[in-house]
Amino acid sequence: MPRLIPTLTSLLLASRALAATVSVNWDVTWVNASPDGFERPVIGINGAWPCPTLEAYAGDTIELTINNKLGNQTTGLHFHGIDQILTEDMDGPSGVTQCPVPPGSSITYTFVANAPGTYWYHSHNMGQYPDGLRGPLIVRDLVDPYAGKYDEEVILTISDWYHDQSLTLMQNMLQPSNTNFLPPFPDGIIVNEGRGLNVTFAVGKTYRFRIISFSAFASAFLHFDSHTMQVIMIDSSYITQAQAYQLRVAPAQRYDVLIQGISRDHRNYPFLVSLDINRDFANDPASSIVWPHNYTGYLVMQPNGAYPQDVVAKWQPVNDASFRPLDGIAAYGPVTDTITLDFAFCKDANGYPRACFNDKTYIDQKVPTLYSAATTGENNTNPIVYGNVNPFVLKKGAVVNIAINNLDAAIHPFHLHGHQFQVLDRPGSNTGTWSGRNRTFPASPPRRDTVSINANSYAVIRILVDNPGVFLLHCHIEWHVEMGLTATLIQIPDVLRGATFPDDHINNCKLQNIPYAGNAGGNTQNVLDTSNYNTVPATSYTGAMYTAATATPKARRFRPRQIRHSV
Numbered sequence: 001m002p003r004l005i006p007t008l009t010s011l012l013l014a015s016r017a018l019a020a021t022v023s024v025n026w027d028v029t030w031v032n033a034s035p036d037g038f039e040r041p042v043i044g045i046n047g048a049w050p051c052p053t054l055e056a057y058a059g060d061t062i063e064l065t066i067n068n069k070l071g072n073q074t075t076g077l078h079f080h081g082i083d084q085i086l087t088e089d090m091d092g093p094s095g096v097t098q099c100p101v102p103p104g105s106s107i108t109y110t111f112v113a114n115a116p117g118t119y120w121y122h123s124h125n126m127g128q129y130p131d132g133l134r135g136p137l138i139v140r141d142l143v144d145p146y147a148g149k150y151d152e153e154v155i156l157t158i159s160d161w162y163h164d165q166s167l168t169l170m171q172n173m174l175q176p177s178n179t180n181f182l183p184p185f186p187d188g189i190i191v192n193e194g195r196g197l198n199v200t201f202a203v204g205k206t207y208r209f210r211i212i213s214f215s216a217f218a219s220a221f222l223h224f225d226s227h228t229m230q231v232i233m234i235d236s237s238y239i240t241q242a243q244a245y246q247l248r249v250a251p252a253q254r255y256d257v258l259i260q261g262i263s264r265d266h267r268n269y270p271f272l273v274s275l276d277i278n279r280d281f282a283n284d285p286a287s288s289i290v291w292p293h294n295y296t297g298y299l300v301m302q303p304n305g306a307y308p309q310d311v312v313a314k315w316q317p318v319n320d321a322s323f324r325p326l327d328g329i330a331a332y333g334p335v336t337d338t339i340t341l342d343f344a345f346c347k348d349a350n351g352y353p354r355a356c357f358n359d360k361t362y363i364d365q366k367v368p369t370l371y372s373a374a375t376t377g378e379n380n381t382n383p384i385v386y387g388n389v390n391p392f393v394l395k396k397g398a399v400v401n402i403a404i405n406n407l408d409a410a411i412h413p414f415h416l417h418g419h420q421f422q423v424l425d426r427p428g429s430n431t432g433t434w435s436g437r438n439r440t441f442p443a444s445p446p447r448r449d450t451v452s453i454n455a456n457s458y459a460v461i462r463i464l465v466d467n468p469g470v471f472l473l474h475c476h477i478e479w480h481v482e483m484g485l486t487a488t489l490i491q492i493p494d495v496l497r498g499a500t501f502p503d504d505h506i507n508n509c510k511l512q513n514i515p516y517a518g519n520a521g522g523n524t525q526n527v528l529d530t531s532n533y534n535t536v537p538a539t540s541y542t543g544a545m546y547t548a549a550t551a552t553p554k555a556r557r558f559r560p561r562q563i564r565h566s567v
């Protein structure tokens, strides 16, 4: 993709209508694929896999319809990193901002690609994305501050890969016998969904790599032989250019880096992508489980030359908490709220392995949380109406410190929907929990949407609440999501009160007899009545599996009032 030279950029800006609409209509289908040589059913788009790259310019409206043609599973899509400004019903997680889309039905997501960056879309429905339903979402910048500094773009996606389907993996994991809370371990690594990557490299030319992790579990180390990476963006936030010799890319994270072809030797340069098989950069019992975890690709300068291996003696990735945002935005303040979340594994009442924040695991409720926010009147500021989803209600303009204490001996990547949050502090392993001291808060902290929190350590992130919606905060290890490692931020509920939702969204609830009004238990009369809530996770895990038995359509009388936002 040739870059836009600045003069052309200005021309384009002048001639282009302010914003365009990118309309896409996709069938979600099963397809067989063998990205690592092992054939298995995966979830693709329009009968093909890998799933396509979605592209837009910042400011464009994306209007994406998916038709569920899976036959035996529900589905849905989330647009990871997109803020969903005033489109809180387009965020995508099932049971949160929508009902899952049953087979034979459709859903349309309409939202503005509000900021440029490297994003990705993926199913946010019952552990489904490791089965393949994910792809890059590139939002281009007509006024790219790094325009002119690179000549070409390359997308590099990294993922762990499983031969079994998610449902099977989850059913095996969620058993009382799994007393060590072990997630399923992958069968291998795939780059660009198994297509791999060699880049034709020219001396002196600079390439912008958009690196995306689609992993369900494993983080990946990345190193380019003899070439220094110049990091310009983390997740979807520009930073002041910073060099890196190695990266550690956690599940769901993105790094945009510039690499210039060196002229020292005209040869082929390997790059190594290696899944982090250690829980904490150190040898420990989990590392004795060996699976193929290295991928070598090449910067090709001499097609007929030799293709050497890249050897990395020790992984010492750059500290992403040390980066600085390019716009220099200061730490938000003054702080109005502090949320402290202690994460540890835990067991539910039936002895099943779960993951908890403050001793509470996230339990799916009967009514999607956003629909409860819209239909519980003045009580929507009361966390009780949302049930056991670890709800936190936040007012407009709140500046919130969220301290996440990782009491586990492994690194976990935490993601917050709807925000590029500030990372104020993210110390090394074994630092213990946050003491409440503002240890080394930088004046201008880096922003991103997924932060790796070290073992037995913590992170302090900060948000400014300026967008109404129901946004999840969760570990992006997909298996831990299914263990309940999720909290829910209910932002500016007074604006959500009385909101209505598109017919196609509500229709997906109706088709499955899922209530879409009232408190978490579907009580529309007494919204403080918790008697119908889900309080214990189901003992038989059915994932996204769809059984027609739940599909008897039944007309429901309730209709929310026809008011949308007043902001």
Ligand SMILES: *[C@@H]1O[C@H](CO)[C@@H](O)[C@H](O)[C@H]1NC(C)=O
Pocket: 195, 196, 197, 198, 297, 298, 307
């Ligand atoms: C990259 O080049 C190496 C060495 O020739 C080759 O083994 C590999 O299959 C190539 N990968 C791709 C994606 O073309």
Ligand SMILES: *[C@@H]1O[C@H](CO)[C@@H](O)[C@H](O)[C@H]1NC(C)=O
Pocket: 272, 274, 292, 293, 294, 310, 311, 312, 313
């Ligand atoms: C993967 O790469 C690392 C770093 O070079 C190396 O130490 C390790 O032996 C490699 N593993 C395999 C299975 O090739």
Ligand SMILES: *[C@@H]1O[C@H](CO)[C@@H](O)[C@H](O)[C@H]1NC(C)=O
Pocket: 333, 334, 335, 436, 437, 438
């Ligand atoms: C940390 O900073 C916040 C916001 O600037 C402030 O409200 C709080 O009092 C500080 N805490 C300590 C212990 O200094």
Ligand SMILES: *[C@@H]1O[C@H](CO)[C@@H](O)[C@H](O)[C@H]1NC(C)=O
Pocket: 377, 378, 379, 525, 526, 527, 528
């Ligand atoms: C909250 O709900 C209860 C039970 O339905 C109701 O009695 C009460 O009036 C509601 N409170 C507000 C502030 O709307």
Ligand SMILES: *[C@@H]1O[C@H](CO)[C@@H](O)[C@H](O)[C@H]1NC(C)=O
Pocket: 030, 041, 072, 073, 165, 167, 545
């Ligand atoms: C759904 O269909 C796919 C494709 O035929 C199949 O591989 C998979 O096992 C089915 N899943 C369930 C839960 O029945």
Ligand SMILES: [Cu+2]
Pocket: 411, 412, 413, 475, 476, 477, 480, 485
């Ligand atoms: Cu985790």
